[in-house]
Amino acid sequence: MADAVTERKIAAGAVVFGCVALLGAPLGLLWWLIAPRGQVTVTTGGTTVFYPLSETVFAGEGYYALMMLVAGLLTGYLAYLAQYSSTRRHGVDLRMPTLLGISAGALAGAVLAWVVGVGLDVFSASGAQSFAAPGDVVEQGLSLRSHSALLLWPFVAILQYGLFDAVSLWRGDLPTAEDARTDTVEPVHDEADNSRGPAPVER
Template identity: 35%
Template structure:
């Protein structure tokens, strides 16, 4: 049993780790923007319309965000499991889930803004009939505001936290230590505390017919 953990240090660890993961949502958004295809649109007098009746690019954008989000959650859980060994357990799980939950909206907002200014400019200045592309955005996820102040993500934005929770739980379930942290061998610890060397393995018996050592 280690020393008792102070609630202040626990929450500082959880919030600090969640903040680091939230910042990592920015490169995650850049990766999503690089993988997700832009959607061809056509300028009309009423605005921009899809150049194709049923484009596949918006569906691909949702799919790519789901894949990179799940991968981010899995990698985040693995990193926290090995880097924060002292905090393995509910503290590490909470930090992983909150961090992945905060990273998802950051990735969405960063990724959807890549090329958005160019799209808005063409939407305002391009003549009717000109074709251009719209940057990737999410249709299967977003953020709702609870009581107007508390952001609540939904849809695809929950997948990073889901991946982190499942991975961390599996790591805890497969751990061979009850405390989830490496523990010393009880047999070796008892011999060391007694000041005695750890016994070596007994010698193998002589083979049949072997000559006995001289006595005397």
């Protein structure tokens, strides 16, 4: 029995990790599609400088940070709902495996979104700069200079998940093994008694 419980916990953590981490790919694609690009000026040495300087230089990173915040809120809430339902159905406490899975999955997803977004932009940006003459203004590719933004998704997801778990703990409605047994019990009907018809009335 203990081995079955352990296997269920490992499987739950692995599923949460995989589902959350894979969300990084579409998020990276969305970042690449909607994020604005700043403009840079090509210098004589082939390098670039941020000129003319505008807010669009930092807007791409702002879009990434906002997307990671929203992803953290949604995945934290959905992971809690999935964990609560599964724990109530099977009577196995999956809070810790789910928390570990969403923490590692959110970090992996944030890195994947960064790699996908920057990777899709690197060829077009480098190509534009290589063909530009000194003094030309070209569009900058996506980048993430502040790597601390990679922690936004896991931080918010853990915070959201922990908040709902704390509310359940405070309300005392955490699912238990007894809830699982109660949910699976079905009423038993005595067909033999029903076939006899109503009991006679004594006079």
